[in-house]
Amino acid sequence: MKEHLIERLREREITQDDLLALRIWIGTDPEVPDSAWWKDFGTFKLTGEGRYPKTFLTRHQTAFGQEL
């Protein structure tokens, strides 16, 4: 899943700035709900459930659960 996200950077589908924003967000040790959640990083979305990230979506895909 993580490798696939980075490969999108090579294909210019996501931006360096958005990936760095993800790095900074991880560094805040964010509180996430136990249920489904998602966070918008601009050129991609990260979805998860509880402590664990589930998948990355493209900016056009619809995410479900609580937006962070």
Add this chain to the structure above:
Amino acid sequence: MVMQASECPVGTAYARRDVATSRRSGGSHKARKRPTIWLVPTFIEALEEIADAKPEPVISISPSELDRLVRRFGDRARQMGRWNVGTDGSLDIPLAVIREAASDLGGRTLHEALREIKAESFHEVLQSSAAVLLIDRIRDAYDRHVREIMDRYQGTTTPAEASQLRDQLVREIFGQ
């Protein structure tokens, strides 16, 4: 002052060259006072040294020390490098990143930042403190470091290098 081969700061290759020169000059040179000599690597020697260089050292901040820094300086402390959230919770920072950030600050600010970081206090420090300034500079320098890897990843035409850089970026973004 004569710099002895064993004191030479520029590497063993240059030291060997100096010893060989001394031997060729015969026995009488011992009594004579030699002029000051700084051994400067040739272009080729400098390139050889760079090519053979080991990877840049990385310092690791232990989870307990990192917790202390986060309590005092906020989340920015975790953003100074690669936070290994999936394993032991340590933080890895390339030494070059710290050097770059430290050289951006003046000597006085750097000493003030050191004093603040070493202080045994449990109180959160002011956002304008020298330590916060230093930590923010390290965080920015680390972002530049990651961006350089991203540039190389996007620019390489070699599949093997692309694969190696992709894996490196996974570690830099998500930690280990």
